[in-house]
Amino acid sequence: MTDLITPITMPKFGLAMTEGKIAGWNIPSGTHVDAGQEIADIETTKITNGYESPASGTLRRQIATEGETLPVGALLGVLAEPAVSDADIDAFIARFQADFSSGGAATTQTDQAEPTLVSLGELTLRVQDAGQGTGTPIVFIHGFGGDLSNWMLNQNTLSTGRRTVAFDLPGHGGSSKNVGDGKPATFAATAAALLDKLDISRAHVVAHSLGGAIALELAKTFPQKVASLSLIAPAGLGQGINMDFIEGFISADRRKTLEPVLDYLVHDKTLISRKMIEDIIRFKRLDGAVKGLQTIAQSCFPNGRQADDLRPVLASFAGPAQVIWGADDEILSPDDAKGLPETIKVLILPAAGHMPQLEKAADVNAALTKFID
Amino acid sequence: MQIAHDILLRSYRSMRTIRDFEERLHVEFATGDIPGFVHLYCGEEASGVGVCAHLTDTDTIASTHRGHGHCIAKGVGVDGMMAEIYGRKTGVCHGKGGSMHIADLSLGMLGANGIVGGGPPLICGAALSHKVLKDGGVAVAFYGDGASNEGTTLESLNLAMVWKLPAVFVCEDNGYGEATGAAYACAGTQKARAAGFGMPYLECDGTDFFAVYEAAGQAIAHARAGNGPVMLHVHLARWYGHFEGDAMTYRANGEVAEQRARHDCLKNFRQSVTETSLLEPTALDDIDASVKDEIEAAVKAAKNAPLPEPADLEADVYVSY
Amino acid sequence: MSKKSFRQAINEALRQEMLRDPRVVLIGEDIAGGQGGTSGVVDAWGGVLGVTKGLYTEFGPDRVFDTPISEASYIGAAVGAAATGLRPVAELMFVDFVGCCLDQIMNQAAKFRYMFGGKARTPLVIRAMYGAGFNAAAQHSQALYPLFTHIPGLKVVIPSSPYEAKGLLIEAIRDDDPVIFLENKVMYDDEEEVPDEPYAIPFGEANLTREGDDVTIVAFGRMVNFANEAADRLEKDGISCTVVDPRTTSPLDSATILECVEDTGRLVIVDESSPRCNMATDVAALVAEDAFDALKAPIRRVGPPHTPVPFATVLEKLYLPDAARIESAVRSVMAYKKTKQEA
Ligand SMILES: Cc1ncc(C[n+]2csc(CCOP(=O)(O)OP(=O)(O)O)c2C)c(N)n1
């Protein structure tokens, strides 16, 4: 009977996630759900995300209560067809809980790789290396002020059957603070060197915002390394840029001043969590961090406009390319995706801001999986 | 020098009590039962005892953080001390002071002191009381080589001279203040410091009871006679770490072993009094046995003694309020 | 980034600032230890509780100065050196010993800038341990930050965690005014993630460690941890608290405290220092004056009784505020109903 029962467990959204809180159930007990339907909102210290049902069936039990914080892998609820008896479900739950408390928690610990530090000459880069398999690897490049955790809802999902690498650009996250001249071409050279160091000769490049411009520079200078381009709200395709965001991000040094700046990033403002703000403030306090951001801003956005026009690079890129944009992006306009060659797929996601990979993770993951496979 | 029989017996008993008390604390501390900081006086017994042998309850002493020996030498009972160190209601300070603050003013014991250099100024005050009240008392400040560098100590030497106080400044020089050697921290000499204030200076080997007894006798007689203060510089060695838990890596290997073998005040006392037939070995053995029982009983009693009660927390902040 | 103890975080801040600026020197009793000893081992202690361990070995005798037990002179020397080109970090060991050198801090360091018509700079940090909970009794357990806060010209920092300690100490060393940096001795083994890189946390900017709607808890130093614990327990019962860690008592982030009280309407202040004229009275006065209308209940202070710190463990436990006492204070302000008819 148990194969008719599907446990719903605390998902692991990011590599660093160890526990989550049930922000709320979207489905009452006893209702039928379809696979892929959002059944609960799970809040981590970084973000709140909808949890999609792994299977179809009736939600027979809600075991976790709203507001409860549980480790990854803990039982949240049980799905089963109405035919399954309550007694069978109780027995299933009892067995699951016994297994989980005896060893389950430990196993969730082991697959949780910590980012490592990789030296490239003078630079040290913080790298999250995940997945393995024969598929062409994926490299993720974040944008201005971001870090590898920007991919926390994506990297895991895309790591089936292939290696994936996310890293902190120089001047960001846990990487060295030396940004050189702060130009996309310079960062592209660093990315290329990192791929060499990691023995990755060719990778699908998934890049966000300023990372998009870096990806385009990479494709321009090292075309043989780039298997495909997936550009999410990329820089380099237009001139406009929300300088209130860039300047505010650089100058805000406390939660109160930073929060409204970060609000520009998302459509759903409630996504900006305390922890996210705190993490950015902590990053900006590091010696040299603000200076690095200033250098990048001056190089990339002098006089409040984007410095580099990389449309020709994208137009002439030989491999497959796609552009994904949130319709409500308040930092770089989705209009920049207009007028691209027809071979380039453009996906505009409604009700999403500048970070669709977080805000619409499921849609973005689906688009990436389909495009890359 | 002739020393009365009863003084010899009493002094030996005091030194033995201090030794056993401290060694027992060393063991008990390691079990984790004793809270807070504990500084042991092992190896230095003859100093406190040799000085206090000349004092009565009318006289006053001020002690230091390493105060157990001075307390015992001045007559504070080990039951009350042990209970205090265990934080019990039956402690001399009702469990509110602990090892570093044992005091009994009725015995002229102005307190151990958590503040280095806290004692010498207080002793100027005590000496002033003795002088103004004309009770014939003398005030004695014990302070370490480390404390000799505190401004309070140096100012007190000066003040005592200016006021010609019946005070004795006993500098217990064990060569270290915490982990720093006096060789580094003390410029010049104690002798020259005394001379700088025009103060009479005596020095002695602090591991030899008879030497201390004699020098202290002179110093205290001088002060008691109204001739003003004296500095008594006592050369010592401490046998344990600065406080319990100190690994003493700053001391040469064998330094303490050498002290224990050659400069044990108890061993040397026994040898000296038995060789000269001043005391019978059995008399000393009896003291050893009785002290052993006394310490055992004190520890047992302390462990079983009641803890302070909640109401004690706010009692005795003021005389009246 | 790695897990570091409060002790390691402070050591790392000192080390990184010494590397960055050759004018930064350390002065204190046994901050190396072993000088003048017979084994020749120096850096034998690295401070009584091992906080400065290794710095003498790394930086040598021209940067790390062990002192005689002479607080008035070496703290005074640090003040004088600060006024004349060095950036000393002096360690007073236990803050209780300030009794031996208060003049140099209160009448000298604190006053130079003002008395000299704005012409002096005294970039000095005095580190010291404070706090009860160590059975260290009345002369080694005080929480004297209100004393320093009271003195114009001094800045006063009380870090509440390893992350905070590192960033605030770096800021203190870079600051051009005399700063008193107080470390709770019970917290040295507390651990959390602390970046490996240097970073500075600005003074006068409170940190909200919890955000809630019902009650604002302002807590200082180690008490922030107890306040968080209480807030987490209360949240399970539906009472949501904001916990404010002011980080520095001078300057004090009054704006944030007032805003939080405006939002919640209730205030509990947790201060482990003696209750008369302490930070709790200071914050209570601030709120009574500037956020009176927002208050839905009387302000409550959680603190020790007005006594010296007792030695015995049972008494010391009673003495110190803890999460349970904070929790019951919060519940009492939540339960408060105005009894008098509004006029
Ligand atoms: C004013 C003050 N400064 C520092 C200390 C810390 N401390 C306690 S004991 C001690 C060493 C004292 O050395 P010394 O006076 O030689 O006495 P000893 O420990 O050798 O008996 C120090 C520095 C203190 N308690 N008070």
Ligand SMILES: [Mg+2]
């Ligand atoms: Mg000494």
